[in-house]
Amino acid sequence: MTKQPFYITTAISYVNAPPHLGHAYEVIGADVMARFKRLDGFDVYFLTGTDEHGQKVQKMAETKGKSPQQFADEIAATFIDQTKYLNISNDQFIRTTQDDHKKASQHAWRELQSRGDIYLNKYAGWYSVRDEAYYGEDELSTREDGKKICTATGTEVEWIEEESYFFKLSAYEQKLLDLYENHPDFIQPAFRRNEVVSFVKQGLKDLSISRTSFNWGIPVPGDEKHVMYVWIDALLNYISALGYPEDKNGLFKKYWPCDVHLIGKDIVRFHAIYWPAILMSLEIPLPKRVFGHGFLLTGGNKMSKSLGNVISPQNLVEKFGADASRYALMREVTFGQDGDISWPLMTARINAELANNIGNLVQRTLSQINKNCDGKVPQPGILEDVDHALLNHAGQEMLIAVRGEFEKLQFSRALEEIVRVANAANAYIDEQAPWTLKKTDTARMQTVLYVLAETIRNLGLILQPFVPVAAHRILDQVAVPADARDFVHIGTQHALQAGAELPKPEGVFPRIVDEEPAAQEKTA
RNA sequence: GGCGGGGUAGCUCAGUGGUAGAGCAGAGGAAUCAUAAUCCUUUGGUCGGGGGUUCAAAUCCCUCCCUCGCUACCA
Numbered sequence: 001m002t003k004q005p006f007y008i009t010t011a012i013s014y015v016n017a018p019p020h021l022g023h024a025y026e027v028i029g030a031d032v033m034a035r036f037k038r039l040d041g042f043d044v045y046f047l048t049g050t051d052e053h054g055q056k057v058q059k060m061a062e063t064k065g066k067s068p069q070q071f072a073d074e075i076a077a078t079f080i081d082q083t084k085y086l087n088i089s090n091d092q093f094i095r096t097t098q099d100d101h102k103k104a105s106q107h108a109w110r111e112l113q114s115r116g117d118i119y120l121n122k123y124a125g126w127y128s129v130r131d132e133a134y135y136g137e138d139e140l141s142t143r144e145d146g147k148k149i150c151t152a153t154g155t156e157v158e159w160i161e162e163e164s165y166f167f168k169l170s171a172y173e174q175k176l177l178d179l180y181e182n183h184p185d186f187i188q189p190a191f192r193r194n195e196v197v198s199f200v201k202q203g204l205k206d207l208s209i210s211r212t213s214f215n216w217g218i219p220v221p222g223d224e225k226h227v228m229y230v231w232i233d234a235l236l237n238y239i240s241a242l243g244y245p246e247d248k249n250g251l252f253k254k255y256w257p258c259d260v261h262l263i264g265k266d267i268v269r270f271h272a273i274y275w276p277a278i279l280m281s282l283e284i285p286l287p288k289r290v291f292g293h294g295f296l297l298t299g300g301n302k303m304s305k306s307l308g309n310v311i312s313p314q315n316l317v318e319k320f321g322a323d324a325s326r327y328a329l330m331r332e333v334t335f336g337q338d339g340d341i342s343w344p345l346m347t348a349r350i351n352a353e354l355a356n357n358i359g360n361l362v363q364r365t366l367s368q369i370n371k372n373c374d375g376k377v378p379q380p381g382i383l384e385d386v387d388h389a390l391l392n393h394a395g396q397e398m399l400i401a402v403r404g405e406f407e408k409l410q411f412s413r414a415l416e417e418i419v420r421v422a423n424a425a426n427a428y429i430d431e432q433a434p435w436t437l438k439k440t441d442t443a444r445m446q447t448v449l450y451v452l453a454e455t456i457r458n459l460g461l462i463l464q465p466f467v468p469v470a471a472h473r474i475l476d477q478v479a480v481p482a483d484a485r486d487f488v489h490i491g492t493q494h495a496l497q498a499g500a501e502l503p504k505p506e507g508v509f510p511r512i513v514d515e516e517p518a519a520q521e522k523t524a
Numbered sequence: 525g526g527c528g529g530g531g532u533a534g535c536u537c538a539g540u541g542g543u544a545g546a547g548c549a550g551a552g553g554a555a556u557c558a559u560a561a562u563c564c565u566u567u568g569g570u571c572g573g574g575g576g577u578u579c580a581a582a583u584c585c586c587u588c589c590c591u592c593g594c595u596a597c598c599a
Contacts, residue, residue: 014599056598123597133598164597191529195594198527208597230599269596332536338592340536352548356561364558371557416547426562435557507559 003043007255008034011263011271012051012094012237015075016060019082021296021341022264024313028326029293029335029411030262031088035465036406038089039486045255047241048083049094050076054230058216068216072097082313087322087468094241096218096233104240105233106221108282113221117168117281120223123208127160134160165210165226172277173204179276179286187272188291188409189336192265196272207274235275239284258287260409265292291409294338296329311341319343320512323467324350330411330466347512353415354467358422358459359509364429365452366477366505372438377453377479378446379498387451390428394421394458395491402462411466418462425455453478454495461490470508477505 010030013023027048034046052072061071076095083090094101112118125134126148135157143149148157179186180197187193210226211217217227236244238261242252263271271290279286298311316325328346331353333339369378383391398421405414429452437445460474464485475485479500488494 016599051599054599125597136596169596191593194528199594199596202527202595205596229597231597234599265593267599269594270599273596334537345535348548351559351561355559360559360561362558364561366558368557419547427564429557430555430563433555433557435555438557509559511559511561 003041005255006034006037006042006044007242007258008037008044008046008260008262009238009258010048011261011267012049012096012234013079014051014054014056015072015079016056018075018078019313021311021313021316023079024082024086024316024325025296025329025333026262026264026293027083027088027090028086028329029409030260031086031090032326032330032411032465033260033262033406033409035089035468039461039464040403040406041486041488043254044091045242045251046090047092047094047238048088048090049092049237049241050079050096051230051234051237052076052095052097053217053227053233055211055214055216058214061216069097085317085322086313086326089468092241094237096237100243101233101237101240102218104244105218105228105236107245108236108239108278109228109232110221112167112278112281115281117171118165118209119168121164121166122161123164123166124159124161126157128155128157163212163226164208165220165223166206167209167232167274167278167281169204169207169274169277172280173200175280176200176204176273176277183288185289186276186286187268188289192268192272192292196268199269200273204273231270231274232278235270235278238275238287244284257285259289261287261290262409263290263292265294268292291336293335294333296333296341297338298340298342311343320346320350323470324354324509324512327354327415327467331415333412335409335411347514350509351511353419353422354470354509355511357419357426358463359507361422361425361429361452362456362459362474362477363505363507365449365456366502368434369449369453369502370505372434372442373446373449375502375504377496377498377500377502378450380447380450381443383447383451386428386432387447390424390451390455391492393424394455398458398462399487399490415466418459421455422459425452425459428452428455450496450498454492457496458490461485461487473506473508477503477508479503 008030010026013019030046030048034044038044050072057072058068061068064071066074072095080093082088083093096102109118123134125136127134149155177197177200180193180200184190184193187196207229209229209232210220211229212226215227217230218233220226220228238258239252239256242255243249244252244256247253261271261275268290271292275290276286319325320328328349329341332341332345332349369375398417401417402414405411405417429448432448434445434448437448456474457478457480460471460478460480463471463474478496479502480489480496484494
């Protein structure tokens with residue numbers, strides 16, 4: 001039986017600055033999803049990468065006295081590095097300065113042109129030289145001296161007309177509305193969909209898709225004083241990475257259309273309007289889903305350098321390690337909504353759930369097996385109702401519940417289901433009190449410890465997407481072979497064999513102990 | 525301004541007509557296998573304000589207040 005393909009992407013990160021926690025959050029979310037799907041029997045392709053063209057990068061490079069490519073190389077390296085220390089399982093890391101991507105983009109451009117969807121015209125508007133940006137009338141005000149200024153930045157604006165190629169976005173208005181109508185799940189969460197629909201209903205203007213005021217970009221084929229607007233170039237990464245247009249390796253045929261574009265809420269419009277319109281023009285099937293996640297906040301504020309409340313991905317991993325960092329971010333925030341993050345909140349969550357609940361469950365169970373069962377998987381007797389109840393909960397019940405949450409990308413809910421099982425197991429161990437049975441009924445003690453070991457095996461399996469390293473250590477400790485670790489092995493059909501040798505147990509989720517409480521208050 | 529979300533226990537949130545819920549935090553107790561971890565019990569809310577419909581409203585209607593998002597060419 002061939003596996004069903006599953007293609008997931010993150011947004012490609014803009015290389016004007018190294019990764020911040022928002023980048024980490026997004027790529028972790030995508031990684032958790034990718035790992036889950038792989039373990040659940042899908043043939044997964046997971047893409048992330050960097051977006052390297054555009055005026056901002058050119059400008060940043062100039063201020064650093066570097067060539068744009070050199071600058072992009074340096075920043076891209078920090079994003080690639082991030083995939084390592086966060087333990088991200090991406091299948092490819094695309095960079096938009098790659099040759100094949102440039103060629104693919106130019107090919108797409110010609111295709112759009114051949115369908116009559118690109119035309120040359122002038123882009124005109126109020127431009128601030130200082131801000132290097134156009135502003136709409138509503139963003140402007142008039143100064144005492146009569147000059148027009150941008151209200152937000154206070155800089156003077158002048159009327160500028162610039163030659164530009166346009167994409168006939170307006171032609172796709174109705175098709176897009178039909179898309180949202182016929183595929184209500186195309187944009188998620190649902191409230192984002194409503195925003196997009198109302199935006200499109202206001203009417204779409206054609207999109208200016210080339211620039212002449214700078215040159216760090218992909219040259220427009222046949223008119224090289226223009227470079228492609230960076231978003232056109234950027235969006236095309238999702239297909240160029242798969243080998244569009246030649247598709248030499250067959251990736252495009254196999255994995256397109258994309259199952260999930262995971263992106264930030266700030267770029268929903270590009271992915272839910274421009275991107276499908278471009279694909280419609282190219283006559284390429286549309287992605288199945290665009291999911292816009294929320295932002296991480298601290299104390300209700302955006303993280304910013306000026307507020308001094310920035311938590312960097314490196315800081316996070318240094319303090320908690322990759323596993324616990326991934327857990328904290330996925331658990332603490334409802335995916336799709338903004339969420340509050342802080343050192344104390346994350347520490348509390350990690351200690352309460354990973355260390356105290358799950359970690360301690362594993363430790364207390366395995367150390368009893370180690371001491372009282374000769375270090376082997378104990379031999380169960382006849383199972384009682386309570387035993388079946390726990391095993392069912394930790395088996396199919398949990399898998400079905402967790403899978404349901406993953407379908408909705410509700411990672412924090414999925415973890416809630418998992419923690420619930422560990423909770424039930426802790427209640428079970430207290431109620432059954434194997435340490436008492438040791439003196440009164442060793443056969444029953446063995447049964448109880450067996451049921452717990454089985455529960456731990458299931459927990460280890462289901463935790464793999466979130467905390468890959470620790471989950472593997474848990475599975476090692478209950479001697480689960482490497483080829484018995486995907487989700488078909490969850491449940492009683494693949495239960496542990498009594499008598500199997502177990503290694504000496506070691507803690508997998510250490511408690512976070514703050515040596516400097518003062519450091520907490522700083523960000524609390 | 526327009527459109528759309530929210531406002532429920534200290535915190536994060538669930539709950540769309542029928543006696544207010546969960547997790548965490550707080551309090552008390554039990555246990556001692558375990559990472560001083562665990563388990564049980566429990567305090568706590570006039571469900572943003574006001575008005576209305578109804579036998580009955582967090583839940584429906586009106587109104588007001590507060591808050592957040594979207595309202596195109598930086599990405």
